[in-house]
Amino acid sequence: VTVMAWGFAMALCFALGLIAQQLAFIKIPVFALVAFAIVIFGRYYNQPPPAGLFVMMSTAIALFIPVPLTQIVAATGLVMLGSGFALIMALLYSLFLLATRKRTNLPAQSYQPETISESIMVAGFVSLALSIALVLAMPYPYWAAVSCFIIIQGIHLRTMWIKQFHRLLGTLIGMGVAAWMLSWQLTLWQVAAAILVLMLCIESLVDRHYGLAVIFITPLTVFIAEYGSGLPPSQQLYQEVIQARMLDTALGCIIGLIGGMAMQSAKLRAPLHRLERWLLARFGV
Numbered sequence: 001v002t003v004m005a006w007g008f009a010m011a012l013c014f015a016l017g018l019i020a021q022q023l024a025f026i027k028i029p030v031f032a033l034v035a036f037a038i039v040i041f042g043r044y045y046n047q048p049p050p051a052g053l054f055v056m057m058s059t060a061i062a063l064f065i066p067v068p069l070t071q072i073v074a075a076t077g078l079v080m081l082g083s084g085f086a087l088i089m090a091l092l093y094s095l096f097l098l099a100t101r102k103r104t105n106l107p108a109q110s111y112q113p114e115t116i117s118e119s120i121m122v123a124g125f126v127s128l129a130l131s132i133a134l135v136l137a138m139p140y141p142y143w144a145a146v147s148c149f150i151i152i153q154g155i156h157l158r159t160m161w162i163k164q165f166h167r168l169l170g171t172l173i174g175m176g177v178a179a180w181m182l183s184w185q186l187t188l189w190q191v192a193a194a195i196l197v198l199m200l201c202i203e204s205l206v207d208r209h210y211g212l213a214v215i216f217i218t219p220l221t222v223f224i225a226e227y228g229s230g231l232p233p234s235q236q237l238y239q240e241v242i243q244a245r246m247l248d249t250a251l252g253c254i255i256g257l258i259g260g261m262a263m264q265s266a267k268l269r270a271p272l273h274r275l276e277r278w279l280l281a282r283f284g285v
Helices: 002-020 024-044 053-062 069-100 115-135 141-152 157-182 188-205 210-227 235-263 266-282
Strands: none
Touching (some): 002 024, 024 053, 053 141, 157 235
16 A cells, blocks of 8 residues: 555656646746655655655656657656556565565554644755755755755754765765766667666665665666657766756755754744644544
């Protein structure tokens, strides 16, 4: 059920991103709405890391990859096909668990205080990172948004500092790995195999050591973004990609850290708390 929900979310958010890229003035509002929804639902259902990271990434990439209006349905269909395959694999694995392990009761879901206010702040700062990257005309603004999202997810400032360090160091090493892999001039089938291996590495490491996972997340995002256009990057282009990736990541980390500090401020949180209490009272929650 969880995989099905995230699969539908990814397909929907990817489609919204492709639609929003056709109208530049709705890019930021759509992205902010998606970010808010990802955060609030992820927190309400107590989703473990990486939670909505890849849904956020799919939305951000969809806002900027060159997909014409006539290809939106086909591109969304490919995402749904991938989600459907993941759902089948999750179903088989769930049946295996039911057959081999003792059943446990599902944890009860309940609303936690400050979920709405924190979701608003996270979505606001992630959208701010994307807006600044657009104003600065950065070639890959979605990397700034994704970096900010990862950093600001920390609850305590110490956690954010650690994540920021891991993010920067992992990205630096990952850029070297990405440059090395891009220099191979892989065919499309080899790219697909490389993405599969990178995903296996990421899923194996992300819960254990975030810094090591980022080393593989970096080339994965480069491969998806660059080869997703159908034009394999040239020697000169991938060097530009590496440099842009570092700048976008640094910007996202800075905005994420500022957002984390703002989330610790009682004065800034007070108006959002009042808004949250009003909404909860209004809808009888």
